[in-house]
Every structure is written in structure tokens, then in C-alpha cells.
Amino acid sequence: MKKITVKDFYQEKKEDFSLSVVTTPKTLKNTISSQYLNRPGLVISGFFDRFAYRRIQILGETEISFMQTFDDGALYDRLREILMYGIPCFIVTKGLSVPKQMEYLADEMNIAILSSRLTTDRLYLALRKYLEKVFAPTKSMHGTLVDVYGVGVMLTGKSGIGKSEAALDLVERGHRLITDDVVKLRLNDETVLGMPSNDYGHFMEIRGVGLIDVEKMFGIQAVRKKKRVGVQVELMPWSDNMDYERIGLTGNLVDILGIKIPIVYLPVSPGKNVSVIIEVIALNHILKIYGYDAAQEYAQRLQQELAKKAQKRSHIIKQEI
Amino acid sequence: MIRKRITITNPLGLHARPATMLVKLATKFRSEFHIRKDDMVINGKSIMGVMTLAAEYGSELEIIADGVDETFLINEITELFQTNFGE
Numbered sequence: 157m158k159k160i161t162v163k164d165f166y167q168e169k170k171e172d173f174s175l176s177v178v179t180t181p182k183t184l185k186n187t188i189s190s191q192y193l194n195r196p197g198l199v200i201s202g203f204f205d206r207f208a209y210r211r212i213q214i215l216g217e218t219e220i221s222f223m224q225t226f227d228d229g230a231l232y233d234r235l236r237e238i239l240m241y242g243i244p245c246f247i248v249t250k251g252l253s254v255p256k257q258m259e260y261l262a263d264e265m266n267i268a269i270l271s272s273r274l275t276t277d278r279l280y281l282a283l284r285k286y287l288e289k290v291f292a293p294t295k296s297m298h299g300t301l302v303d304v305y306g307v308g309v310m311l312t313g314k315s316g317i318g319k320s321e322a323a324l325d326l327v328e329r330g331h332r333l334i335t336d337d338v339v340k341l342r343l344n345d346e347t348v349l350g351m352p353s354n355d356y357g358h359f360m361e362i363r364g365v366g367l368i369d370v371e372k373m374f375g376i377q378a379v380r381k382k383k384r385v386g387v388q389v390e391l392m393p394w395s396d397n398m399d400y401e402r403i404g405l406t407g408n409l410v411d412i413l414g415i416k417i418p419i420v421y422l423p424v425s426p427g428k429n430v431s432v433i434i435e436v437i438a439l440n441h442i443l444k445i446y447g448y449d450a451a452q453e454y455a456q457r458l459q460q461e462l463a464k465k466a467q468k469r470s471h472i473i474k475q476e477i
Numbered sequence: 478m479i480r481k482r483i484t485i486t487n488p489l490g491l492h493a494r495p496a497t498m499l500v501k502l503a504t505k506f507r508s509e510f511h512i513r514k515d516d517m518v519i520n521g522k523s524i525m526g527v528m529t530l531a532a533e534y535g536s537e538l539e540i541i542a543d544g545v546d547e548t549f550l551i552n553e554i555t556e557l558f559q560t561n562f563g564e
Contacts, residue, residue: 455493
């Protein structure tokens with residue numbers, strides 16, 4: 157289970173969400189372990205069933221004005237009860253101020269209160285998006301990710317099969333490198349995003365040469381920071397026992413972070429121009445997205461011809477009888 | 478060299494799926510493999526070739542194998558036709 161501290165969150169997002177800390181800095185040590193948010197109106201009113209206390213609690217105008225209707229003593233007791241649950245932090249929106257007792261209690265019980273100048277609605281949306289990203293499932297994969305005609309092509313295969321060389325060839329042909337060797341993958345809605353695992357830049361190892369800097373060598377148009385993975389191409393040495401795709405009627409799929417991605421098993425042999433085939437794979441993928449499947453189209457035309465010829469044949473036989 | 482005459486008995490004819498099965502089986506053998514339909518002769522290990530035959534239900538083909546494992550090839554290909562490609 158992923159966790160971030162309130163402090164990390166605050167430092168990363170203080171500008172984007174125009175945040176400031178209301179309580180003392182020592183309260184920032186708590187951890188956030190849920191990607192969801194809660195508006196604690198009901199618990200302030202005294203209904204504690206199903207209180208989602210592990211979530212960040214958002215205090216908007218409604219909650220703040222509701223608290224103002226309480227007697228000082230009653231509010232103190234209620235807030236104390238709420239804070240006992242061990243909340244990660246509160247965020248007050250619109251730059252509103254919280255009741256004095258709340259600030260005092262939060263300091264005492266080490267629970268941060270942050271204040272945001274954004275409206276509740278905007279903060280809610282932005283925060284949900286941010287948390288979803290932070291808590292999204294990720295994994296690393298050995299491979300090279302290249303954007304070919306706008307399709308994220310993930311090249312995989314054994315070490316030394318020629319992934320980097322194929323990627324270099326593609327870059328030379330005007331396509332864009334995302335990352336070589338280690339691809340960090342992150343679930344993003346219903347897609348898988350691929351990106352470099354570090355931010356050193358777009359380096360690549362070419363056997364016999366060493367490291368090269370693709371961005372320096374080919375310019376900014378040859379690289380990009382992240383790309384949705386559209387298709388995986390597994391490079392493999394030619395083997396007689398392997399059933400390679402011949403028509404492409406039954407597409408193979410591979411599971412990456414729970415998302416099904418088309419995979420092409422591509423036999424490579426010396427002298428074979430892999431980059432042209434990868435371009436073709438990308439273009440065929442685009443055609444399929446646009447609803448044209450060459451394999452299906454051909455098979456359909458063949459089937460129609462077969463049916464026509466079979467009918468004609470039965471006709472002739474009948475006539476002969 | 479072995480030659481054998483075969484009639485297509487599956488109602489849909491030699492469409493994409495059986496053509497793929499046929500080619501995949503044929504490529505497992507080392508012998509040369511050709512298929513003749515009327516005056517057209519194609520390489521039986523090429524998918525485009527097999528589909529170009531457009532061999533419909535009831536049409537007759539001649540399968541021709543030449544090489545060290547020609548007998549096995551002909552036997553297995555014949556069986557594939559006789560079982561109607563599992564259709």
C-alpha cells in the first residue's frame with residue numbers, strides 16, 4: 157500500500173493548490189494512505205457511522221459555517237471526538253479560517269490543517285486527480301518505448317536482441333524515443349502510461365559504442381516524456397517451432413497492469429529491417445482503431461467468393477441431373 | 478514426389494481459418510509442398526498463395542509433396558482435409 161506524508165504532499169503541491177499550513181509544522185508528519193477525499197459534514201453533526209477518517213478531510217464553506225452554529229463547548233467536544241480518529245489532515249478551502257478551538261486541538265493532537273485559496277470544487281477535482289496519480293498502480297518493465305506515428309510502441313525481448321538499435325533506427329526515421337531499457341508504467345484511467353524511470357534525460361546504450369544522448373544528438377523533436385502504450389512488439393530470434401502470425405485474424409493480447417494491450421511476436425534475423433516492420437505495425441494499429449482490419453477485410457472477401465463459387469457449382473450439378 | 482487428389486468437403490470452403498491451419502501444418506515439414514487447382518499451382522507454405530486458390534466447397538485440389546518427409550506431410554494434410562479443419 158502506497159503512502160505519502162502530508163509534508164511531501166504539501167511541498168509538492170503548495171503552489172498548484174495555493175496551500176499554506178495553519179497548524180505548527182510538526183503536525184505535517186502524518187501519512188496519507190487513501191486516494192479518496194471526505195467532507196466531514198455528517199461527523200460534525202454527530203453521525204459517526206462509516207466515518208471515512210483515513211481520507212483527507214475537506215472543509216468548505218458549508219462545514220465552516222455549520223461549525224459556527226455550535227456553542228464553544230459543544231464544538232470543542234465534537235472536534236475532539238473527530239480528531240481522535242487519527243485523520244491524515246484537513247484542508248480548508250477558499251482561504252477560510254477555522255474556529256480557534258480547532259486550530260488549538262489540531263496542534264495538540266498533531267493533525268495538520270492546511271488552507272487552500274481554491275474553491276472547494278476546484279480543489280476537490282485537482283486533488284482527486286493528483287491523488288489518483290500518486291496511488292495509481294505502477295510497474296517497471298525491461299524494454300524500450302518509442303512513439304511511432306503517435307502510437308506508443310513498447311519494444312521488448314531478450315537483452316542483445318536489438319531493441320535499442322531498432323529504437324535508434326526509428327528515431328533516425330523521425331519517430332520519438334520515450335525511454336530505453338527500463339520503462340516505468342503507470343495505470344492512468346483505462347490506459348497504461350509509459351515513461352522513463354529517472355529524469356537524467358534520454359540516454360541510450362548502443363552495443364559497441366556506449367552511451368549516447370539522443371536528445372543532444374537528434375534534437376528535441378526526437379524525444380518525448382511519456383506516452384500511452386498502444387502495442388507491444390516482442391522481438392525474438394527466428395525459431396522453426398514458433399507459430400508466427402500469418403494472417404492476423406486472431407490478435408494476441410498481453411496484460412499490463414490489468415489492461416489488455418495487443419502484442420506482436422516479431423521474429424528478427426540478421427539483415428532484416430525491423431524498423432520498417434515496426435512502422436507497419438503502428439500504422440496497422442491505427443487502421444484498426446479507425447475500424448479497418450486488413451485481415452478481416454481479406455477473409456471476408458475470400459469467404460464471399462467461396463460462397464458464390466459454391467452456389468454456382470451446385471447450380472451446374474442440378475442442371476446436369 | 479507424391480501427388481494426391483483431394484475434394485473440399487467443408488461447406489465454407491478453404492477460407493482464412495483453414496488456410497492458416499493448412500499453412501501452419503505444412504511449414505512444420507521440410508519437404509516442398511505445392512497445391513494445384515485447375516491450372517493454378519501455388520506454394521502450400523504461403524498463406525497468400527493458399528487463399529488465392531479460393532477453393533470452394535466441392536472443388537478438387539491436388540496436393541504435391543517432394544522431400545524427405547513427403548509421406549508424413551501428405552498423410553497429415555489429408556487428415557486435416559478429411560476432418561474438415563475441425564468445422
